[in-house]
Amino acid sequence: MKTNAMRILDNANIPYDVKEYDDDGEHVLAKGAAERLAEKLGIDPLCVFKTIVMRTDTKEICVFCQCALSEINLKKARNAAGCKEINPVKPEELLGLTGYIRGGCTPIGMKKKFRTFIDEQIQLHEQVFISGGQRGVQIKLSPEDLINITEATVLDLEL
Numbered sequence: 001m002k003t004n005a006m007r008i009l010d011n012a013n014i015p016y017d018v019k020e021y022d023d024d025g026e027h028v029l030a031k032g033a034a035e036r037l038a039e040k041l042g043i044d045p046l047c048v049f050k051t052i053v054m055r056t057d058t059k060e061i062c063v064f065c066q067c068a069l070s071e072i073n074l075k076k077a078r079n080a081a082g083c084k085e086i087n088p089v090k091p092e093e094l095l096g097l098t099g100y101i102r103g104g105c106t107p108i109g110m111k112k113k114f115r116t117f118i119d120e121q122i123q124l125h126e127q128v129f130i131s132g133g134q135r136g137v138q139i140k141l142s143p144e145d146l147i148n149i150t151e152a153t154v155l156d157l158e159l
Contacts, residue, residue, distance in 0.1 A: 003133030004099065005108035009141070012149055016141040019043075019129065023103065023136035034068030041129070041138065045069055048129045048138075049122060049146075051105045053098060053114075056083035061097060063107050063150075065130065066119035066157050073159045080117045080155055106131040106139070107150045116152040118143075123154065 002010070009016050021040040038045035050068040054077060055061055062081045064072055078086045091102045098110040107116050107130065122128055122143040130146065132139040147154060 003106075003109075003137065005106045005131075005133040005139060008109045009139070009145075009149065014141065014145045014149060016139050016145075018132060019138045019140060021136055021138070037068070037138070043129060046121075047125050047127065049118075051107050051131060053089045053094060053105065054081075054086050055089050056081050057085035058083060061089070061112075061114045062086070063110070063114045063116040064118075064157060065107050065116070065122070065146075065150075065152070067121050070119070070121075070158045072157055076155070076157050077117070080153065080157070081115070100131075100133060101135070104131055104134040104137070106133045107146070107152070108139075109133065113151075116150040117157065118147060118150070118152040118154050119157040120154050121158065122146070 019041050034045045034048045038048055048068040049065045052064040052072055066072055094105055095101050125143055127140050128143055129138040129140050
């Protein structure tokens, strides 16, 4: 079954591969999740990029992507968004804002077009993995294609 993200990539003629894995339903924001996912797929965890949806003090929604092994630097996220305060949106808000749930949130094809920022470490890889738009599905694509399709700004976001 194609997700919205896959349909968008198809319509833009962007090549990608889909990798599926058994979803254990545990999507706690804790270290180790990227390693478990990478192990299930037999891939390098440094190539797995997570999507973090955040709200600024002016109520703007911004999307951040970074290596799933790393934590986002909130100061760098604030500077990127040009705001004084920024915090992750609550998991129960994700579906209404993006059309995706935690563990299946991808920067491609959200309900609205949000400013997107991707950590510069993505450029170290030939291919990266992002959520495919539902739990248990990852999309493998080139960093350049991800940056282009999301119209992302690339910068340093890591701690």
